[in-house]
Amino acid sequence: MYKIIDGKKISQEIKDELKKEVSVLAKSGKKAALAVIQAGDNPASSTYVRNKQRACEYVGIESVSYHLSEETNQEELVRLIKDLNARDDIQGILVQLPLPEHMDEDEIIRTISPEKDVDGFHPVSVGKMVIGQPGFLPCTPAGIIELLKRSGVEIAGKHCVVLGRSNIVGKPMLHLLLQEDATVTVAHSKTKNLKEITKQADILIVAIGKAEFIDASYIKEGAVVIDVGINRDENNKLKGDVKFDEAAPKTSAITPVPGGVGPMTIAMLMRNCISAIR
Ligand code: GUN
Numbered sequence: 001m002y003k004i005i006d007g008k009k010i011s012q013e014i015k016d017e018l019k020k021e022v023s024v025l026a027k028s029g030k031k032a033a034l035a036v037i038q039a040g041d042n043p044a045s046s047t048y049v050r051n052k053q054r055a056c057e058y059v060g061i062e063s064v065s066y067h068l069s070e071e072t073n074q075e076e077l078v079r080l081i082k083d084l085n086a087r088d089d090i091q092g093i094l095v096q097l098p099l100p101e102h103m104d105e106d107e108i109i110r111t112i113s114p115e116k117d118v119d120g121f122h123p124v125s126v127g128k129m130v131i132g133q134p135g136f137l138p139c140t141p142a143g144i145i146e147l148l149k150r151s152g153v154e155i156a157g158k159h160c161v162v163l164g165r166s167n168i169v170g171k172p173m174l175h176l177l178l179q180e181d182a183t184v185t186v187a188h189s190k191t192k193n194l195k196e197i198t199k200q201a202d203i204l205i206v207a208i209g210k211a212e213f214i215d216a217s218y219i220k221e222g223a224v225v226i227d228v229g230i231n232r233d234e235n236n237k238l239k240g241d242v243k244f245d246e247a248a249p250k251t252s253a254i255t256p257v258p259g260g261v262g263p264m265t266i267a268m269l270m271r272n273c274i275s276a277i278r
Helices: 007-027 043-059 074-086 105-111 123-130 139-150 170-179 194-198 244-250 261-277
Strands: 033-039 062-068 092-095 159-163 183-187 203-206 224-227
Touching (some): 007 043, 007 139, 033 074, 043 261, 062 074, 074 092, 074 105, 123 170, 139 170, 139 224, 139 261, 159 194, 170 183
Parallel strands (some): 033 062, 033 092, 159 203, 203 224
16 A cells, blocks of 8 residues: 655644744744745746745745736846845845746846855755755755655665756755765656666656656556656646556555645745744
C-alpha cells in the first residue's frame, strides 16, 4: 500500500512553527516585511502571489504588494527594486516570475540585494547553495527536501532521478540532494533512454511541465515519486506531470497535485523571510 505525502498538512505544520518564531521575534522588536512584485496579469502568477500574501498574513509577516502593468519597462522595475533594497523596513523582495517578455529576467534577479533575496535566485544565493554555505535556498527544491524528511523518506545513499533542469527546480534540486548524500541523475528533454533511467530511481522528482507525462511504466516498484508539475487541462483542472491514479499503486509514496509540492514552496518562502530578519 502506498502513502500519499500530504504537502498541505506538512506545510501547515511548518507555518505554525514559523508563526511562533515570528511572535518571539516581534517581542524582541524584530518585524518582517516582504515586498511582493508582480508585473502583468498572468493568471497563474496572480494566484501564486495571492497565496503568498495569505501565507504572510497567517504567519505574521507584513506583505507589501506592487502590482505593475504589463507595459512597465525594465528601468522602472529596476528603480523600484533599488528603492526596496535601500529600505530598512523591507527584509525580503520577491519578483514573481515569469516577467513580461520584453523584460530581462536575469538583470532583475541580479538587482535584488542578496540579503533580501528570499527566492534564492540571485547568483550569490545560487553560489552559496552549490558550495553548501548557509544562505537563502530556492523554495520549491527546499520544500521537496523538507517533504521527504518529514515523511520519513531517507535520502542518503539513494539514487534520485530529477526530471527537468530549470534554474528554479531541476538544477538546485540536484545540489540540495547531493548535500543530503544522495546519488543524483538529472534527465531532461534531450535525454536518451529516459525510461531506463527513471526506472532506476529510488526517488523520482518530476518537473518537466507536461501534464501526466510519467505513467507507471517509468517507475520502479516501490519508488518514492515527487510531482512538481502544475498544468491545467482543457477544463481548467489542475494536473501534475505524473499520471497519479496509474502510478500511485506502483510507488511506496507519492505527492498529489494539488496538495503536494505547491504548498511547501510557500512554507519555504516564509522560512526564508524569517531568515532575512535574523
Ligand atoms: N514562478 C514560479 N515559481 C516561482 C517562485 O518560486 N518564485 C517566483 N518569484 N516566481 C516563480
